[in-house]
Amino acid sequence: QKEVEQNSGPxxxxxxxxxxxxxxxxxxxxxxxxxxxxYSGKSPELIMFIYSNGDKEDGRFTxxxxxxxxxxxxxxxxxxxxxxxxxxxxxxxxxxxxxxRGTSLIVHP
Amino acid sequence: xVKVTQSSRYLVKRTGEKVFLECVQDMDHExxxxxxxxxxxxxRLIYFSYDVKMKEKGDIPEGYSVSRExxxxxxxxxxxxxxxxTSMYLCASRDGTGGTGELFFGEGSRLTVL
Numbered sequence: 001q002k003e004v005e006q007n008s009g010p011x012x013x014x015x016x017x018x019x020x021x022x023x024x025x026x027x028x029x030x031x032x033x034x035x036x037x038x039y040s041g042k043s044p045e046l047i048m049f050i051y052s053n054g055d056k057e058d059g060r061f062t063x064x065x066x067x068x069x070x071x072x073x074x075x076x077x078x079x080x081x082x083x084x085x086x087x088x089x090x091x092x093x094x095x096x097x098x099x100x101r102g103t104s105l106i107v108h109p
Numbered sequence: 110x111v112k113v114t115q116s117s118r119y120l121v122k123r124t125g126e127k128v129f130l131e132c133v134q135d136m137d138h139e140x141x142x143x144x145x146x147x148x149x150x151x152x153r154l155i156y157f158s159y160d161v162k163m164k165e166k167g168d169i170p171e172g173y174s175v176s177r178e179x180x181x182x183x184x185x186x187x188x189x190x191x192x193x194x195t196s197m198y199l200c201a202s203r204d205g206t207g208g209t210g211e212l213f214f215g216e217g218s219r220l221t222v223l
Binding site: 008032034036042043044045046049088090095096097099100101102 | 140144149150151152154157159165167199210211212214215216217
């Protein structure tokens, strides 16, 4: 069974700090890696995707992928209270993506 | 913008009733998905359709069936609703090219079975 593991949190960080969210996966054949943000009562929305080893930056967000270690992370710089949400890691190898259970992030003023 | 529309945001049904959840996407996506989301359990795949009239079981298909007669529409059917099917149901669609792209989610349908 393909598994995607995330620490459920909550991860609490002060406003302006860097939030680091981590995800490990079991399927070495995985090709695509996604981070979705889900606000309470809302549906998930994509914030980052990464396909290759290394870092990918988009504004305050950086996704990091290490296929050898089967590890993907999301860094949020200058965290804002509006970043408070659950972050879902999703991994896709062939057609069917597998989601982690999500990490709850709380950014306090 | 891609739009995935789920027919009902909130439903309350009685045990044993047949329940239809409808999902429509407007981007000509080949792939469509039905998930349920429960606290602490994350997103669990019920069924997946990679094209019209094609479907595959996900991780938890028991008690559910699906229909994909048209490309834009993917329906989830609870043949005889039970209380343990009380949940948030999320539909998603994806461009089928490569099979590894982003999922676009609908707003969700919160079902309560009494």
